[in-house]
Amino acid sequence: MAIMDARPGEITIKEPEVQESVIIRFAGDSGDGIQLTGSLFTHDSAALGHDISTLTDFPAEIRAPVGTRAGVSSFQLNFSSGEIHTPGDRLDVLVALNPAALAVNLNDLPPGGIIILNEDAFNKTGLKKAKYGASDPRDDGTLAGYQVYPIPITSLTLAAVEPLGLGKKHASRCKNMFTVGLIAWIYDRPIDGLLRQVDMLFDKKKRRTTTPEKYEIFTEANRLALRAGYNYADTIEMFISKCRVGKANLPAGTYRRVTGNEATALGFLAASTISGLELLYASYPITPASEILHELSKFRHLGVRTVQAEDEIAAVGMAIGAAYGGKLGLTGTSGPGVALKSEAIGLAVMAELPLVIVNVQRGGPSTGLPTKTEQADLLQAMYGRNGECPVVVIAPQSPADCFGMALEAYRLAIKYMTPVFLLSDGYIANGSEPWRIPDNSELPDISVSFPDDPEEFQPYARNPDTLARPWAIPGTPGLEHCIGGIEKEDIAGKVSYDSANHERMIHLRDEKIQKIANDVPNIELFGPKSGDLLVLGWGGTYGAIRHAVQNAQKHGLSVASAHIRYLNPLPTNLGDILRDFKQVLMPELNSGQLRMLIRAEYLVDAVGLEKISGQPLQTNEVENRIYKMLGFSPAGKPEPTITANNLTSIQEA
Amino acid sequence: MPEQKYSRKDFASDREVRWCPGCGDYAILTQVQKVMPQICDELQLAREKITFVSGIGCSSRFPYYMNTYGFHTIHGRAPAIATGLQVSRPDLQIWVVTGDGDGLSIGTNHLVHCLRRNVDLKILLFNNRIYGLTKGQYSPTSRQGKRTKSSPMGTIEQPINPISVAVASEATFVARTVATDTAHLQEVLLRAAHHRGTAFVEIMQNCNVFNDGAFDSFSTRAVRADRSLYIRHGQPMIFGKNNDRALRMPSGNPEIVDLAKFPKNKLRPYDETSERSSTANVLAHLNEDQFPVPLGVLRCIKKPTYSELLDDQIQTAEKRRGKKDFMTHVHSGEIWTIDG
Known part of the structure; x- marks a missing residue:
């Protein structure tokens, strides 16, 4: 990398060097607006035609003690001209807004990597809070072999926004935009797109507030800070050269950037549109699944009903109630919530209703590591219920894949009248990548038929191909019947304690799930x-x-x-x-x-x-x-x- | 709109009823089946629109015996499942059947939240003050000191009062009746059916196997008039074989007055529509050994139901943002295009 030899005073600005991909991690205190910074820069990267992949990491505490290692939040972006599948292992650039951010993230930056430091935060208090003790990593050899750019980001930001007369607290909050400006210069991008995003961000806030003039000022302050960062890099001659990443060769189409949770919500929305059935999402807030509730709650205008239930059990109960009523019953949670829902999922297996359960897995057991990722709920999804209780289990493999797999969850649930687990995880739920919006023709068929002929109706008579029982819903004249958690007689669906019938029903429920293997794509x-x-x-x-x-x-x-x-x-x-x-x-x-x-x-x-x-x-x-x-x-x-x-x-x- | 008038037979399923002989549940089943044709008639409701959802316990077998849609679910969760059904199918009339163990022990949480949300459900809580299906343990409504299989020396727990739970949970309709008083039971069921929002009905019901005679002290024909207090909206709380006594609550303190000495016109008429729940709460807490047991509709107020409010939001959002479909939605906002 050309800028490795940067020495102030002996610089000739070269043509931007072309790189295939760059991995940047923005890190700072959880109150520093790191997620916003990353998100902004990511969207700009996507809009410039790069392939992108992101990774976020933030503390479980809402406001962990300021300046400590526990309070560090980070956002990693991999943007590339080639095809990428991950946010990347090894960083090219680490932006550390305080000493704790440096301490926590330095391990992921290989020697030779770029470190941009907020020099203002490297004071005695900052170093102490980051547990650096008396020794300053800037000059004790810790950073040997790295390209270190110490920049007084806080004071430069304060100076830049000074004309607006904001208080120090609000003014220094713009330092994240200063860093965005810096990085934009290094990677040779115009800042118009970024400025537009700043406007859009505050436009949203302006619309929702009674004091829009306040947000006018904040918009201007953030614009000033962003420009200041860019101009600083341009003027100071600290960075010897710019780098450029080319456009990626993505398939033609219209794209949006989605996190896994957003794509999951969109997939369910699509399932509702395709099936023509309204969606009821009942959920109890839990990290890292809450964003699905937040997203779907925004879709009232699309007919989506969301209920924030009193607990996890109520949430799955409500979803089962909706499914019984002939609508899309959906619940979402993380591992501890699934533990609570297990009995009700068993009911849906027994009643053979199309229920979808999303588990955005996190570190377990018990409360475990709420904001961290893990894949340790697979056996829970497979077997975590009493009795022989098979369900369909599917798992998306990337943020954008959540869309298609959410649709698959409903295609299978409805066609086979069965609960389906969608096993997402914290990593893809919070990670993001470009999602090519499919055409209508690319969406699966989710056809629904409710029986209405009283002559032929039997609650547990099965479709010979799928072994699904009929989805007979309340309100249909002449089909009145009672279902429930007690074992049912094959075909007639009445309560049955007969041992041979019980064994037959267990085999039937299992066979129904196993048959689905013929209806899923081959593994590639x-x-x-x-x-x-x-x-x-x-x-x-x-x-x-x-x-x-x-x-x-x-x-x-x-x-x-x-x-x-x-x-x-x-x-x-x-x-x-x-x-x-x-x-x-x-x-x-x-x-x-x-x-x-x-x-x-x-x-x-x-x-x-x-x-x-x-x-x-x-x-x-x-x-x-x-x-x-x-x-x-x-x-x-x-x-x-x-x-x-x-x-x-x-x-x- | 149903063309034919239904009869009781139309609501009886072909399944053999399997409660113990002499169980109070039979009386409730009969009255529900009897009153259903009238409910359908008055509310212009077709039978297929009626759904019974229950939890677990003796009472929760109820849906099997009704010739309507039914869902016999899991222990304590019927209000949650019924909420999901109601919110997605507001066209249905949904009855929840639960018991003192199902509704007030394992499922208290759902009951409370269902009531505060005012979901349009009719909840019938059969209270026999005992666990019957598990064969005779004390329940959360068993009286303190009750000797059962799990409390051979008498239970040391303070019982919970279904009516005060309902009132404290902001229920918009709260009523109590006794299974053996069939006329009153029918009357309360009809009132519940007409209520928009959660209608909570406690039905005191005798378990003749494990808690026989639990309500005899006030509900047998012989003592009923003297030991029960039939609450009626707009009327003073008068009771007694000869209508010679009344309950009044000066400063919220209940007292019984002899109408031979106390002028009747000074009694305040009962107001079930009062926003304040204090009177209902005092009634709920009357010591049943010292006071007559209040029966009837204690509270009936008008508030929007959960699904009315939810559907309002949907309509408002559609009006404000335009009714969009999925494709329009995903093609708006922050998108970009890559050319082939």
Whole structure:
């Protein structure tokens, strides 16, 4: 990178250097507006045509003690001219607005990386709060080998917005915009788009306040700060050169940036439109699922009904009530909430109603790590109920994929009259990426038919193809009947304590779920159809696995990846795929839950890569394991034998 | 609009009723089946619009015996499930059947929140002051000292009062009746059916196997007139075989007066529509050994229902932002286009 040699005083500004992708992390106190900063810069990146992927990390406390490590919030953006699948492991740039932000995030910045520091925050108090003690990381060797740019961001911001006469508190809040301006200069982008976003941001707030003139001033202050940051970088000659990232080669279409939770909400909205059935979302606030409630609550004008229930059990109960009434009954939560909903989900299995449950997984057990990610609720979704109680379990693999999988949840729930679990996780729920808005023709068919013929009606007579029972809803003349949690007689649906009937019904409920395997897409292989190693994953680890396998393929290794989005039932071609590889590696953010299922189902000796730190899986973690399993030392890897040009043909072979 | 008038038979299912012989639930089932044709007639309701939702317990078997739509759900959750049904299907008339264990122990939370939301549901709480289905443990409404299988030395717990729970939860309709007083039961059921919002009805019901005679001290034919107080809107609270006594509440303190000594015209008529719930609350807390037991509609006030307010918001939002479909929605706001 050209700016590595930056020395004030001996500078010649060069043409912007072209980079394929850049990973920036903005970090600061949770009150510093970090998430907003990141979001703003991300949207600008997307609008400029880059592929993007983001990662957020914030404390569980609303306002953790200011300046401490516990209070650090961060937003990471990977923007690229190539295809990317993850927010990236190793940073190129770290913006640290205080010493604690530096302390918490420095490990993720490899030597040579850029650090932009808010020098004003590196005072005695700041260092002490960050537990740096007497030693200042700026001059005790901690930052040796990095390109460090200490900038008095707070004072420069205060000076920039001074003409507006804001108090110090409000004025210094604009420092995040100053950093956006700085970064915009370094990456050679015009700031018009960013300024427009500042306007849009405050326009929204202006519309909702009684004191719009106050927000007029805030808008202006943020604009000034943003310009000041840009101009400062342009003038100070601290950065030797600009970098430029080209446009990505994304498929043509109209895009919006979505977080996983936003895409989930949109998917359910689409399901409601396609099926013609109103949506009732009942939920109890819980991190990291609450955004789904917030999003859907905005859709009153689209006929969406949301209820903030008194507890998790009531929420699932309400969703079941809606499903019984012939509407889309939906509930969403995280792991602890699912624990509370389990009995009611069993009722929906027994009553065979189309219920969808979203679990945005977080670190467990118990309250666990509410704001961190994990994939440890898979077995809970599979088996966490009393009795033999099968449900469909599916999992999106990326933020944008949440849209399609939310639709799938309803397609399957309605067609097969069954509860469906949608297992998202904190990583994809809060992460974001571009989502190409599909055409109507790309959306699945969700057709609904309510029986109305009293002559033929039997509550538990099944469709011979799907084994679904009829969705007979209150209000239909002549179809009056009673359902419930007690075992029902096959076909007639009356209460039955008959042992042979009970066994038959258990098999029928199971068979109905297993049949769905024929109605889900085959699992796709990325890489050769057979070979030395298959890396198999599910859920939010998709990006890291895909990226790692791609890198290993470039080094000539016989490795492929496959990602399971349909977990119960599993796709029918999975067994064959597993048999065609000598070894199978299964990275999961748990103690090997899917691995246990796969080993039991296919008797394959899959090896686990288990990470349960609350942090997402990283590409290098998977990549290193691939090399190790294929006989290379942990650090070593073979020389690249394949170029990007012939990679595709090798994969196809 | 139903073309035919229904009869009681139309509401009786073909399933064999399986409560214990002599159970108070039979009387309630009969009265509900009897009063349904009148309800359908008065409210211009078709039978298929009626749905019974229940939880778990003896009382919760009720939906199986009604020839209407029915959902026998899980313990304590019927008000939540019925809320979801009502909010998505405001065209239905939904009855919730629960008991003292189902509604006031495991499901108290849902009952309270359903009442405060004023969801348009009719809730019938069969109170027999005992756990029947699990064969004889004390319930949250069992009187202190009650000896049961799980309290051989007598329960040490203070009982909860269904009416005061309902009043404290801002219920818009609160009534109490006794299963054995069939005429009164019918009258209260009709009133509940006509109420818009949550109608809460406590029905005192005898469990002749595990808690026989729990209500005999005030509800048998012999003592009823002297030991029960039939509350009627606009009338003073007079009771007694010869209508010779009255309950009054000077400064909120209940006292019984002898009408031979106390002028009748100085008694205040009962106001079920009073916004203040203090009178209903005092009635709920009367010691049943010292005072007659109040029966009837204690509270009936008009407030918008939950789904009325929710549907209002939907209409307001549609008016304000225009009724959009999914595609228009996702194509508005912060989007960008990439050309092929």
